[in-house]
Amino acid sequence: MARRAGAGGGVTRSRHLGDAEQTIVKVVPRIDLVGAQAWEACANPDPATFNPFLSHAFLDALEKSGAVGKGTGWVPQHLVLEAPGGDVLGVMPLYAKTNSQGEYVFDHAWAEALHQAGGRYYPKLQSAVPFTPVPGRRLLARPGLLETETERLLAHAAVAFADRIEASSVHITFLTEGEWRRLGADGFLQRTGQQFHWRNEGYRSFDDFLATLASRKRKQLRKERAEAQAAVEIFSVTGREITEAYWDAFYAFYMDTGSRKWGRPYLNRRFFSLLGATMADRCLLVFARRAGELVAGALHLIGGDCLYGRYWGATEHHPSLHFELCYHQAIDYAIAHGLARAEAGAQGEHKLARGYLPETTYSLHWLADPRLESAVARYLAEERGEVAEINALLRDHAPFKKDG
Structure with missing residues (x-):
């Protein structure tokens, strides 16, 4: 049958x-x-x-x-x-x-x-x-x-x-x-x-979190943050600040990375417009800009007690930029807003060195x-x-x- x-x-x-x-x-x-x-x-x-x-x-x-x-x-x-x-x-x-x-x-x-x-x-x-x-x-x-x-x-x-x-x-x-x-x-x-999640142990700042790390790991994270931030300007938008132009830019990044990873990305451009129309206050877009042009972006969704990092992409390669937009900026936001944890999706043992535990x-x-x-x-x-x-x-x- x-x-x-x-x-x-x-x-x-x-x-x-x-x-x-x-x-x-x-x-x-x-x-x-x-x-x-x-x-x-x-x-x-x-x-x-x-x-x-x-x-x-x-x-x-x-x-x-x-x-x-x-x-x-x-x-x-x-x-x-x-x-x-x-x-x-x-x-x-x-x-x-x-x-x-x-x-x-x-x-x-x-x-x-x-x-x-x-x-x-x-x-x-x-x-x-x-x-x-x-x-x-x-x-x-x-x-x-x-x-x-x-x-x-x-x-x-x-x-x-x-x-x-x-x-x-x-x-x-x-x-x-x-x-x-x-x-x-x-x-x-x-x-x-298995996934890797970051837990907020009542930290008051990123430096407060870094103080809990072993000396060598602490120096490594400080170095990669400085490297990324020296190469580009990093900023974030949420709620009414997110315009269709920002969604256009982010979708270009998403398509570039998604095409290389999956062959055909799952989400389409209209999805992001609908997400912005109904859930803008739950969206956090973190962008990197160089010489006035957006060159990378990451989308996080804001939960009641968690920041969920999901999609990212870039049209230029800059050392440590992926770590900055997807992990370090997420920790910064979670600490500033009193969220209990940050999650960054599937796989990736490289997250361990950045404080995300299995x-x-x-x-x-x-x-x-x-x-x-x-x-x-x-x-x-x-x-x-x-x-x-x-x-x-x-x-x-x-x-x-x-x-x-």
């Missing part, structure tokens, strides 16, 4: 959020079919921990710009859990995938193994923020007494929907450790990975084929041990003073 990706509009009925209460899980093919207020009540109920990537505005900009949707490999199939009266109890960003691009939790070997065994891996279902490995909640339950039950209903509704459209699997990536542990106990396969990331997986599930379960058990061992080893080589 042929498999169908992107069959939206389904309804799954789930018993129990209460004794005899019946809830409904809807599958919606566009996030604008869910009210922004209802989505935010589930995704970002606390302004202090606001995650811009889970916001209705950010996901809507991806859809309205065409960065996700038909022909992109990411077809929105969001889950909405409703009470009998229609109140939204929980939501789950979900996509039918026809490839494994833009995910950062790699499963190409799984797809190849199933293909060689005579099966088909695509379509699959993916709960994630497209094109960015940002950690955060994925089973977005409205705060209350039954949050854990709402998480479970959403996760199992995703599996039921996968079965309905004959998808091979369900993947929930970069979710929180709590979600990972609770649903792992419920039968989902558990995977771990953190464990989490993902969950459900595979329909029992042969593949068994093989993957064995692999993931070994991989989790390797990730824990590598993270511990890297922390031993952190640049901080040993007596700290």
Whole structure:
């Protein structure tokens, strides 16, 4: 039987959020079919921990710009859990995938193994923020007494929907450790990975942070900052300061770097205009200018307790400029605004020397084929041990003073 990706509009009925209460899980093919207020009540109920990537505005900009949707490999199939009266109890960003691009939790070997065994891996279902490995909640339950039950209903509704459209699997990536542990106990396969995050230990300035580093590392960072700042003028814009001309410049940088790294960048120019129109106060653009011309730029998104660095590009090479715009300027901003941490995306052990420490990331997986599930379960058990061992080893080589 042929498999169908992107069959939206389904309804799954789930018993129990209460004794005899019946809830409904809807599958919606566009996030604008869910009210922004209802989505935010589930995704970002606390302004202090606001995650811009889970916001209705950010996901809507991806859809309205065409960065996700038909022909992109990411077809929105969001889950909405409703009470009998229609109140939204929980939501789950979900996509039918026809490839494994833009995910950062790699499963190409799984797809190849199933293909060689005579099966088909695509379509699959993916709960994630497209094109960015940002950690955060994925089973977005409205705060209350039954949050854990709402998480479970959403996760199992995703599996039921996968079965309905004959998808091979369900993947929930970069979710929180709590979600990972609770649903792992419920039968989902558990995977771990690695990122590097900077933690704000109550620093009053960048020099205050530098004082916690070993002498050699402290001198290295001072030298590379001075080198970058001597070559160019560095400045940042946010909110109403961000004009379309700034987005034009940044998009040129993004395209230059993205074309070299990925072949075809995931985001289009319209996405950035939509982001600026709806989330300008959450955007921080850091630019480098030389002889009156912009030559490099980095985009960070401002969360309630975190600065998320994501995209960068340059049309001129200057030593240490990437480190300055993406890492050091992020630390400066986080300290000045009292943010608890700065995150700089996937990979990059070079971040360790700049005070970004290894953190464990989490993902969950459900595979329909029992042969593949068994093989993957064995692999993931070994991989989790390797990730824990590598993270511990890297922390031993952190640049901080040993007596700290």
